[in-house]
Amino acid sequence: MRILELLSAKHETWVEITMTFGLDKMSAEDIVQNMYIKIHTWSEKNKDKQSIMFNENEVNYYFVFKTLRSLFYDYTRKVSRRTKYVESVTEPLSEEYIYDKIDIEIKEAHIKTVIDKLHWYDKKVFQLVYKENISMLQLSEMTGISYYSIYRTIQKVKRKIKNNI
Secondary structure, eight states, X not given: OHHHHHHHHTHHHHHHHHHTTTOOHHHHHHHHHHHHXXXXXXXXXXXXXXXXXXXXXXXXXXXXHHHHHXXXXXXXXXXXXXXXXXXXXXXXXXXXXHHHHHHHHHHHHHHHHHHHTSOHHHHHHHHHHHTSOOOHHXXXXXXXXXXXXXXXXXXXXXXXXXXXX
16 A cells, blocks of 8 residues: 555656656546556565565656556557547448449349359359359369360350340
8 A cells, every 4th residue: 555655646747757658638647547556456466566666665667657658558559449440430431332332232133143044054063163162173073074165164154244244
């Protein structure tokens, strides 16, 4: 408890030091309060108080400064994460983005209808190559169908999709 009394005696000094980091008075006060908690918790765990105290009546300024700086870095990381999240949530969608998204969805639906109208063989080869990610060479080896036949089928399906869009 003696450490907290010695620290609080220099409260205005700690706030001024924290304000030199570029904070307003309220944020500096918050960080100083967190410093009191952190040093108190640390002193309770470690009965050896040589890091905190120079002697019986004097607090180690450097230790307090390092603690304040550490808390400042934690605070800025927390604020920047919160700010990024809030900006991303509150940012309105532009009309251009909405129209592009709708356009893509319409094209995907149109492509799906074109693929559904294909001959069953063409449709199956196309699905195996593009949806199942089976290479044309692997498909050729698995089925015994020549590689060039599969290649021509894929090219034919691509042309039909391109012509219908």
